[in-house]
Structures are given as structure tokens and as C-alpha cells.
Amino acid sequence: MPKKVDVLLITLSSPILIGIYENRKLIDTIESDEKSSDVLPLIFEKLLKEYEIQKLFYANGPGSFMAIKVAYVFLKSLSVLKGIPLYARDAFYFNENQPIKAIGKLCFVKIASEIETQKFQTVPKSNFRLPDELDYNEFSTNTMPLYKIGAVG
Numbered sequence: 001m002p003k004k005v006d007v008l009l010i011t012l013s014s015p016i017l018i019g020i021y022e023n024r025k026l027i028d029t030i031e032s033d034e035k036s037s038d039v040l041p042l043i044f045e046k047l048l049k050e051y052e053i054q055k056l057f058y059a060n061g062p063g064s065f066m067a068i069k070v071a072y073v074f075l076k077s078l079s080v081l082k083g084i085p086l087y088a089r090d091a092f093y094f095n096e097n098q099p100i101k102a103i104g105k106l107c108f109v110k111i112a113s114e115i116e117t118q119k120f121q122t123v124p125k126s127n128f129r130l131p132d133e134l135d136y137n138e139f140s141t142n143t144m145p146l147y148k149i150g151a152v153g
Contacts, residue, residue, distance in 0.1 A: 006055040007047065010128045011036045011071040012063030012091050012100070018043060019130035020051065026132050036070045044078065053084050057139055059128070060088035061146030062108040062115055063100055068145040076143065087139035090115070090146055094128045101126060115146065 005027070008019040016036055020028040032039045047053065056075050061068045079086040091100055092110045099107035099120065106117045107124070 002050060002052045004054050005051045006057065006134055007051075007053055008057040008130060008134065009040075009071055009075065010059045010091070010094050010130065011040075011067045012059055012061070013067070013126055013128065016040075017128060017130050020047070021134050024134040024136075026130060026134075029130060036067055036074075040070070040074050044074075048082075053082070055136075056084050056086045057134065058086070058088055058143075059091040059094055060143060061091060062102070063091055063126075065147060068147065072143070072145045085141075086143050087136075087141060088143040089139045091126075091128065093138060094130070095126050096129075098126060099124050 003022055006021040006024070008021065010017040015031040015033050016039065018030040018032075019026050020030070030043060032043070056079055058071050058075055060072065075086055078084060090110070092098075097110055099109050099118070101123050102108050102117050105119050105121070105123055107120050108115055109118050
């Protein structure tokens with residue numbers, strides 16, 4: 001009988017982070033520097049053979065437009081096809097509310113509950129981290145991507 005687990009994806013920058021959670025506790029981590037469009041199908045082919053996935057979670061942005069789009073389409077399709085609930089949370093939850101690169105010297109910042117863009121002289125590197133424990137209350141069933149691209153000037 002396969003282990004029942006939840007899976008969390010953070011695909012907004014390299015490396016892609018995938019956390020495997022049993023009873024809400026992180027039991028395994030997968031990291032990849034490959035493109036999410038290439039590697040997600042391969043990783044999930046293995047995960048679906050090894051585990052019974054109960055819930056899917058992902059960082060729905062802001063960040064790389066294409067990375068968000070690929071993760072959302074992939075996970076939403078998997079959710080519908082396999083009947084696995086999908087949940088989302090903004091990326092600031094996974095990097096201690098640090099700026100996230102947008103384009104050029106623009107970064108996304110979260111002030112109160114609003115996401116905006118700000119120009120930085122030196123663009124800080126976003127370091128994302130998988131939580132040691134999943135708190136279901138921190139995630140939403142509204143899984144639409146946060147594409148938040150402001151005016152570029």
C-alpha cells in the first residue's frame with residue numbers, strides 16, 4: 001500500500017523545489033535545475049507510482065510568467081484527471097516576504113496584502129524554502145496564478 005502524501009511545488013526560480021509531506025511533515029525534497037516543462041512530467045510519473053497523492057500545493061506567483069503558467073496548467077490538469085485537490089499560496093510565504101525578481105531591476109514586493117513592483121539598484125536573489133510542516137490554513141482553493149506584471153518603464 002503506497003504512502004499517502006501531499007506534494008508542494010515552488011517552480012518560480014531555479015532550482016525547482018518539490019516537497020513530499022506525510023501527515024503534514026516534510027519527508028523528502030526534490031530539487032531540479034531543469035525547465036519545469038521538461039522535468040515535472042518525469043518527476044510526477046515517479047511520484048504517482050511511489051505515493052498516493054492526497055493534495056497538491058503550489059506557489060502561484062508572482063515570479064516568472066512562464067514558470068507560473070507551466071506549473072498551474074500541469075497541476076490543474078493533474079488535479080482534474082486524478083481528482084486530487086489543488087491549493088495555492090503566494091510566493092512571499094516561501095521566502096520570508098523578500099523581493100522577487102520581476103524583469104530587469106524591477107522586483108515584486110508585498111506591502112500589507114498588496115503586491116506591487118519596485119525598482120532596485122541591485123536585484124536581490126529570491127531564496128525559496130519548503131516549510132517543514134504544511135499548515136493547510138495558509139493555502140487557498142483559489143489557485144489562479146498571480147501574474148502581477150506591472151508597467152515596465
